[in-house]
Amino acid sequence: MGSGTMLVMNEKTCVVDVVRNIMHFFQHESCGFCTPCRRGTRVLYETLCRIAQGEGRESDLPKMIDLAQTMSATANCALAMSPIFFIRTTIERLKDEYLPTLSRRNAL
Ligand code: SF4
Incomplete structure (x- = not known):
């Protein structure tokens, strides 16, 4: 995932759910x-x-990368430097996993 973490997933794993759960962890652990x-x-x-609920927008993806980069550059400790790895890795390498949830909204 780009952070020294290895996650084993099968073809049924929803990458958006995995990243959402990881972000829930970071949100909870932020002091x-x-x-x-x-x-x-x-x-x-x-x-x-919102993306997992089918309410995502294509513009959410670059915005999440920008936000995670800003967090990494400006926060005080390594916790805020970690989300960028999960966000950027999955968006750049597994973008197809995000697109169905985005296209559900576009189809409405
Ligand atoms: S970056 Fe570190 S010090 Fe700053 S709020 Fe997050 S956990 Fe706390």
């Missing part, structure tokens, strides 16, 4: 000291929830 981490982990988690 709240730094605004980029406190707000950024929440926004990333909420965006992934």
